[in-house]
Amino acid sequence: MAAEQEAVSNKRVILSNYVTGFPKESDMKITSGSIKLKVAEGSKDTVLLKNLYLSCDPYMRWRMSKLDRPSFVDSFHPGEPINGYGVAKVLDSTHPKYAKDDLVWGSTGWEEYSLVTAPQLLIKIQHTDVPLSYYTGILGMPGVTAYAGLYEVCSPKKGEYVYVSAASGAVGQLVGQFAKLAGCYVVGSAGSKEKMLDAVLLNMRLRGRIAVCGMISQYNLEKPEGVHNLEQLIGKRIRLEGFLAGDYYHLYPKFLELVIPAIREGKMVYVEDIAEGLENAPAALVGLFTGRNVGKQLVAVA
Numbered sequence: 001m002a003a004e005q006e007a008v009s010n011k012r013v014i015l016s017n018y019v020t021g022f023p024k025e026s027d028m029k030i031t032s033g034s035i036k037l038k039v040a041e042g043s044k045d046t047v048l049l050k051n052l053y054l055s056c057d058p059y060m061r062w063r064m065s066k067l068d069r070p071s072f073v074d075s076f077h078p079g080e081p082i083n084g085y086g087v088a089k090v091l092d093s094t095h096p097k098y099a100k101d102d103l104v105w106g107s108t109g110w111e112e113y114s115l116v117t118a119p120q121l122l123i124k125i126q127h128t129d130v131p132l133s134y135y136t137g138i139l140g141m142p143g144v145t146a147y148a149g150l151y152e153v154c155s156p157k158k159g160e161y162v163y164v165s166a167a168s169g170a171v172g173q174l175v176g177q178f179a180k181l182a183g184c185y186v187v188g189s190a191g192s193k194e195k196m197l198d199a200v201l202l203n204m205r206l207r208g209r210i211a212v213c214g215m216i217s218q219y220n221l222e223k224p225e226g227v228h229n230l231e232q233l234i235g236k237r238i239r240l241e242g243f244l245a246g247d248y249y250h251l252y253p254k255f256l257e258l259v260i261p262a263i264r265e266g267k268m269v270y271v272e273d274i275a276e277g278l279e280n281a282p283a284a285l286v287g288l289f290t291g292r293n294v295g296k297q298l299v300a301v302a
Helices: 132-136 141-154 172-181 196-203 245-264 278-287
Strands: 007-015 028-036 046-055 083-093 103-109 113-117 122-124 161-164 185-188 209-212 239-242 272-276 296-300
Touching (some): 007 278, 028 278, 046 103, 083 113, 103 113, 103 132, 132 296, 141 172, 141 209, 161 172, 272 278
Parallel strands (some): 161 185, 209 239, 272 296
Antiparallel strands (some): 046 083, 046 296, 083 103
16 A cells, blocks of 8 residues: 555656647657556546557647647647557546456556546457457557448448558558458558549449548648549539547447457458557657558557
């Protein structure tokens, strides 16, 4: 008990300043604070986490800007740790849903230890015979994004053609595999600066469906580029729908029923790019926007 009450060092990645244009490593810095490894007495619904893996995701770039237009996420605050999705172990808890030594994935800070109050997005990890890092990717938010975008938004039919942009990324590599499992013919592209949506609209079939879950090519532009050939939506009766993974977390048990066996049986594979240590987290996040990574970019904390 005495050891738990002693403060320990807590390395953190904080946002130095709001970002315009492409992010740089210098927009973040590593600092060290302190934390007690015990939830304070009287704290209600609070969980103390030891972070194991942190997820680098393109949407985080939005949060590094001072947002002056409607957004589904809030800005990070300069001088405070940035946060995102991660995998963690519960060290202490006053929340009835979580107990010491539980493994969870969800929203956490970019730091060694995080104190989370009223955790609305922490999901217990039930399957530990797969790499824990997978819960930042194929079994986490990117996996749900790929699953929901294909099966729920696009409702593929066997024999249909599926085109995947950013096909080597955290989500794209999964959409292609889900589409193959559904009996579709798959084409993917990656690494190109050409505006693929403009060409896709010209080549889509009648009553095609487009799921929009991100726009990584636009996040660093002060004036986002427009889209051409939108008139194709009318004559071809194309449905263009944006969505968030959070809209579909209620399907997570159903999602696991498909994905866990597919991983175990080798029917699905997942490529990861793992940076070791919080000190390398800024470079890992910035690398998303320069094409440095291949597959899912994440940071191993411990």
